[in-house]
Amino acid sequence: MSIRAASILIVGNALLSAVLIGAYVVWFAPQRVPALAVLDVGELYRLKETQVATVLVKRDATVEDRALALRRAAAFGLEVTNLIQSLPDECRCLILARGAVVGPAPLLPDLTPEVRRRLGL
Numbered sequence: 001m002s003i004r005a006a007s008i009l010i011v012g013n014a015l016l017s018a019v020l021i022g023a024y025v026v027w028f029a030p031q032r033v034p035a036l037a038v039l040d041v042g043e044l045y046r047l048k049e050t051q052v053a054t055v056l057v058k059r060d061a062t063v064e065d066r067a068l069a070l071r072r073a074a075a076f077g078l079e080v081t082n083l084i085q086s087l088p089d090e091c092r093c094l095i096l097a098r099g100a101v102v103g104p105a106p107l108l109p110d111l112t113p114e115v116r117r118r119l120g121l
Helices: 003-027 041-057 063-091 112-119
Strands: 035-039 093-097
Touching (some): 041 063
């Protein structure tokens, strides 16, 4: 084999490798890194607890108001669970509990305000 043929073979293999790596980057690489977001579930429960306690200790609250507040508190867990299960599909991201993130996370979007708004807290 001559030097010219060997050079053409090496250049051809290098170009083919570059094309295959480029195709991988375009089609597969963007899908392998999930987006991340955080959610403070503890804050949601504390806010609901405060909301219910406010109704329960209010002097002019009727028995019906107190019973309604207790029913809403009992249904709150299921409501939060359903909302949390739908969030990853909506934001197309992986959601981490705020307590699982060590230190400040300024680069991670916080979904807590949006969830608070949806839950009416």
